[in-house]
Amino acid sequence: MTIEITNALKELTGELNDKSFNASNYLGSIGSEEVVNAMIALLNDPNPETRFMAARTLGLVENNSAALSPLFEAFDKKENKEILGDLLMSLEGFDVSNNYVDLFKLYLFGSFKVSKIAEDLLDHKEFNITPRVLKKAQKHWAHYSNNVKQDEAFALQKIEVEQRLNDLKSFLENLESEN
Template identity: 55%
Template sequence: MDISALVNQLSGVLDDQTYKASDVLAKIGSEEVVLEMIKLLEHPQDDSKVMAARTLGAIENNQSALDALLQAIDNNPAIAGELLVELEGFDLSAKYVPIFKYSLFGNFKVATVAQDLLDHKEFDITPRVIKKATKAWHHYENNVKHDEVFELKKVEVEEMLADLQAFVDSE
């Protein structure tokens, strides 16, 4: 397989073959493919970044690309939700706090996807993780309008943090 030709199908003008190329690259799943997808996360066209994230999410040994994908999410607010969806294909066990922050500070789509990840992925929860999540919550709490939406979020988040603390205390 010509990896360069397949990567080229994910950059620039996307067509009918783009998804097929992404699937083939994901099946190849080599370190070379992962590195090429990480580079593609910095492509000037948003569609190419989304296709790189899609490919990475489908690669079995993709963990080395997780930080690059999180950085792409942070750097591309217009497509952050589309990129965040692809985190489903990663081991996020050590990334509770960044995902929690997306659920607080993200736009509707980002917050919704992040909350779904928090609800359905497994995370390594430690006292330090709870402390950092609580700090993020206090930052959010001190920097948003305290309206009805905030009050609903407050109940939800404080219950979630209490559940996490109870889990850690029971260990």
């Protein structure tokens, strides 16, 4: 590793400051394989701020597809529960076209912040929608709706989710009729 990269990596560990964000921007602009691998390793750092900076940096890297799976693995770790929304924001810089169901689950089962970030990604990213994706999303919705309090908030969410699922179904039907 070059000295500049090594020094920038040091700025991402420990307590965050302005230099940390500058280092993240710098490493994201370099975007080399060594930077991606270093950020993937930092996703397992004991310090949550370091894990956040690693995810943020990965979101800035242009060729970051190798980091998508490790990032989703980080979402599932209980030590990242408190920073999950912050980690999730990094997905803005990723191609998540094959992760509709993963994001849909976070939308349903996540905290308020996580749910809103996942919803924004679902609304603004491109996805590869197939009948299998729709079926899995419907399965998760059925599980969620059978295991949550049926209150006023749920009634509003039900309208939103069912509209989302109906839109996917219509999209697939339109595709099928074109072929």
